[in-house]
Amino acid sequence: MSSCTQCGQEFEITDDDLKYYDKISVPPPTHCPGCRQQRRYAIRNERNLYKRSCDLCGKESLSMYSEEKPFPNYCPDCWWSDKWHGSNAAMDIDLNRSFFEQFRELQEKVPRIGLYLVNSENCDYCNCIGDCKRCYLSFGTVYSEDCLYGSAYYSKDCVDNLVTRECELCYECTDSRKLYSCIECQDCYNSDHLLYCYDLQGCSDCIACAGLRNKKFHIENKPVSEEEYKEFKNKINYCDRNWMNDLEKKTENVKLNTIRH
Structure with missing residues (x-):
């Protein structure tokens, strides 16, 4: 086992690795795979200004x-x-x-x-963006307006999102497309008014759900009446971190018991 000269972690260099290094005439690595990956990433910076x-x-x-x-x-x-x-x-x-x-x-x-600002207005604190208006600390963003802190495409009025496309009024959403008024959602598509959801498509008014298709008024993947849904939603304290952590845990539990599409 070899020790990484940067972080000290031990890592393995196999005999086959050594044969390959000898074949291409390069010395064996002195850094572990993780530190080597960091070094490769270091060639690009778009978020630190x-x-x-x-x-x-x-x-x-x-x-x-x-x-x-x-x-x-x-x-x-x-x-x-x-x-x-x-x-x-x-x-x-x-x-x-x-x-x-x-x-x-x-x-x-x-x-x-x-x-790197292309055809953008009032986006002085952004980088690697194009055709945007009134965005702030957005990176890798195109054709978006009034977005903050994230990476968005063809989106409006979104905050803290990562790789979202054609979204509006969304917060903390990731790898999602065509969402409206959603919070803390991942891998969701063509849906609206979701809260802490994962892998939903064609859904609306769902909380802590995963893997649903074309559903409405669901909590933890269970159907509820419109009145029950509104009553539960009105109780949520969005300013209480404990409330949010509890919803996150419920979503994770639902994900563990849901078939992935």
């Missing part, structure tokens, strides 16, 4: 690159403008030197855009 001035116009703004980075940082207006040209950083290749050393030098000379 830094205060930094544009190296072309001098305007102070935000950037996905911190000040100690060696390459020039341009604000979106300058980067998309005709004030500069990529050929200004051109280099002649030296065949007697390592290609990767020279490629690194080129990377450190070419300006990079501080925030």
Whole structure:
């Protein structure tokens, strides 16, 4: 067993692994698989923003690159403008030197855009977004309006969502599409007024349910009358974390006893 030089965790390098490393002429890894994955992820940053001035116009703004980075940082207006040209950083290749050393030098000379904003309005605190309006701290978001803290596509008035499409008035939803007025839902589609639900399609007015199709007025996967449903919903204290934790536990229990589609 080998020990990771970063976190100290032990990990296995098999004989077959060593044969493969020898075949492609690379040394055995010094980091465990988890730390290697972190290192691969480190090449991309879209959510951590830094205060930094544009190296072309001098305007102070935000950037996905911190000040100690060696390459020039341009604000979106300058980067998309005709004030500069990529050929200004051109280099002649030296065949007697390592290609990767020279490629690194080129990377450190070419300006990079501080925030990737395309055709968007009032989205100064966002990154990697396009065709959006009035969004705040949204990342990887397109064609959305009035969304906060998350990643949304073709959505409106959504908060704290991750990979939601065509949703409106949703909070804390994940991997879902065509939802309206839903809270804490995952893998749901074409539904409305759901609370703590998982894998629902064509449903409305459901609480702590999983795996349902085309259902209405259900609590913990059990049908209830409209009056019973409203009575239960009116008792929910959305500002009480204990209430929310209890609903989350109920949903998890229902999921364990539900056939996955």
